[in-house]
Amino acid sequence: MLKTGRGAEAPPFLVMDVIAAANARAAALPPGAPGILRMEVGQPGTGAPRGAAQAVARALEAGDPMGYTEAFGLRSLRERLARHYAERYGAAVPVERIAVTLGASGAFPLAFLAAFDPGDAVAMAAPFYPPYANILTALGMRPQLLECGPETRWQPSLAMLEALDPRPEGLILASPCNPAGTMLPPEEFAAIARWCHANGVRLVSDEIYHGLTYGTVAETTAAGLTPSAVVVNSFSKYFSMTGWRIGWLVLPEDLVRPVECLAQNLFISAPHVSQVAAETAFDCRAELEENLARYRRSRALLLRELPRAGLDRIAAADGAFYLWADIGHLTNDSVEFCRRLLAEADVAATPGVDFDPARGARFMRLSYCGPEADMAAAPGRIARFLGR
Structure with missing residues (x-):
């Protein structure tokens, strides 16, 4: 029998299976039937900003060959990112420490390979974004889960970290986080960052x-x-540029050259065309803020109406576009619950086991970044499904 590698053992990212099931359900619906309410995936219902798409069209019409860029990306985009940190946060970030990547999904393997060795422990809150653990595991590293709950806003606390013995080699922090949408107050975030630096724990901040x-x-x-x-x-x-597969890293000085060498060999560069769009996206704030206003309205509506529908145990949704709902009073099998919700109510949601293998059977995640009309229709469908 031929050997398979460690990567062949990576578990699935379950939300992708839910997407496939929702697509199959949508294809089977009769003509004229109400559609599927897509609340399973964190994909904005809008596309790239109009200005970004227009910039790409202009570049193509001008005959730009869109070839390889430097491994860290177009200098002009990196300079714009550096300016973003100065303008938004008052943080001075040298352009040399910024790497343009194939989305955040392409950034994580670069960061993990440069910062950690096989066998290293990397701590993270549970529930967590599944690819954190899956990528680490595929690379031979060890995810170290910190069970969090509403008492710490589903975020790790300094006390949790100080209790770890031995210390992990790394910590992944996400604020806002997926799936709970909660955030760490600035003083708590700063205390954790100081603790990591003082204790030789590499902080990876998912922002x-x-x-x-x-x-x-x-x-x-x-x-x-x-x-x-x-x-x-x-x-x-x-x-709102999911399919463009474009992201970035801000690196500490000691990881700049290691990440650059890895990027050169693994990816060569992020897509040139996506970099052109990304640079212009910073000039599309009015459109992007309109998207945010829609999410804000959908969030408010769902937080008001879902408790009336029977989902009254929802994490504080400080940011992102997710609701982490405790459905333990309704089921102890979130996979089956979400399967039935799709089959019987045409609402696609993600079971909590994708984000927390130990406790996720009594949770599900709902995304509210889809069309407002769909989000407004969701509580009614869920209420009918629950017999309300």
Whole structure:
């Protein structure tokens, strides 16, 4: 029998299976039937900003060959990203420490390979974004799960970290986080960043939901707190450019050359065409803020109406566009619950086991970044499904 590698053992990212099931259900619906309410995936219902698409059209019409760029991306895009950190956070980030990547998904393997060795423990809150653990496992590293709950806003606390013995080699922090949408207050974020730096724990800060916050907690970037952290961000969420596969890293000085060499060999460069769009996306704030306003309205409606429909145990949704719902009073099998919700109510949701293998059987995640009309229709369908 032929050998298979460690990567062949990576578990599935279950939300992708839910997407496939929802697509199959939609294809089977009779003509004229109400459609599927897509609440399973964190993909904005809008596309790339109009200005970004127009910039690409102009470049193509001008005959730009769109060839390879430097491994870290177009200098002009990296300079725009550096200016973004100065303008938004008051943080001075040298352009040399910024790497343009194939989305956040392409950034994580680069960061993990450069910062950690096989066997290293990397801590993260549970529930968590599944590819954190799956990528680490595929690379031979060890995810170390910190069970979090509403008492810590589904985020790790300094006390949890100080209790770890031995210390992990790394910590992944996400604020806002997926799936709970909660954020760390700035003073708690800063305390954790200081602890990591003082204890030789590499902080990897996932900031892909920055820009998608609702005024309850202020955004904090690790780039302004510690010189040793890795920051991961993306144009997929706030900038609504999921399929363009474009993101970035802010790197500490000691990881700049290692990540550059890895990027050269693994990816060569991020797509040139996507980099052109991304640079212009920063000039499309009015359109992007309109998207945020729609998410804000959908969030408010769902937080008001879902409890009336029977889902009354929802995490504080400080940011991102997710609701983490405790359905333990309804089921102890979130996979079957979500399967039936799709089959009987045409609402696609993601079972919590994707985000928390130990406790996720009594949770599900609902995404509210789809069309407003669909989000408004969801509580009624869920109420009927639950017999309300």
